[in-house]
Amino acid sequence: MIKKINRLEDIIIGKLLVVVTLIVFAEVIARFVFNTGIHWAQEATLLLSAWMVLLGCAWAVREKSHICVDALLDRLPQGVRRYVVLFSVVVALIYSGMFGYSSWIYVSKLKMIGIPLEDIDIPKWVAVSGLLAGFAMLAIRLLELAWEVWKGDADSFHKHREVDFDENELNNGKGGDA
Numbered sequence: 001m002i003k004k005i006n007r008l009e010d011i012i013i014g015k016l017l018v019v020v021t022l023i024v025f026a027e028v029i030a031r032f033v034f035n036t037g038i039h040w041a042q043e044a045t046l047l048l049s050a051w052m053v054l055l056g057c058a059w060a061v062r063e064k065s066h067i068c069v070d071a072l073l074d075r076l077p078q079g080v081r082r083y084v085v086l087f088s089v090v091v092a093l094i095y096s097g098m099f100g101y102s103s104w105i106y107v108s109k110l111k112m113i114g115i116p117l118e119d120i121d122i123p124k125w126v127a128v129s130g131l132l133a134g135f136a137m138l139a140i141r142l143l144e145l146a147w148e149v150w151k152g153d154a155d156s157f158h159k160h161r162e163v164d165f166d167e168n169e170l171n172n173g174k175g176g177d178a
Contacts, residue, residue, distance in 0.1 A: 040119040054134020061141035103131035
């Protein structure tokens with residue numbers, strides 16, 4: 001089941017990227033070749049980009065490529081490190097929960113009011129429901145990460161450390177001079 005969710009997440013993010021790229025390309029052609037514009041392009045790209053960013057945060061946690069400052073974490077003993085990472089995940093879950101709850105209130109009020117977008121004829125609550133999807137997926141990915149850390153399969157928010165890359169480059173004789 002989780003593999004299907006992962007695949008669906010990849011497909012959605014990829015399609016969002018393609019659609020945003022095509023809309024921006026069409027807008028550039030319309031403006032500079034035909035001296036006109038697509039009146040809904042800016043609103044569409046803004047909303048689609050927001051969906052992409054929100055789902056991308058969850059994807060980054062899943063792929064363990066999320067931003068993580070681990071200079072202090074690397075100096076901690078493995079046992080302590082595990083609990084610090086778990087604490088970090090709990091803080092991130094609280095953050096995600098607060099924003100998810102606030103997003104629920106926001107989307108609910110937009111649905112109750114029933115206003116459409118300015119340039120596209122769809123209800124605004126539908127367009128901004130990406131907030132709910134993004135924070136829900138982020139919470140799911142954080143829970144997965146917490147489980148992996150608890151089992152000992154992961155020890156951070158990301159797989160690769162910059163220190164590892166520097167050491168590999170030095171060992172291979174490819175280290176650069178500053």
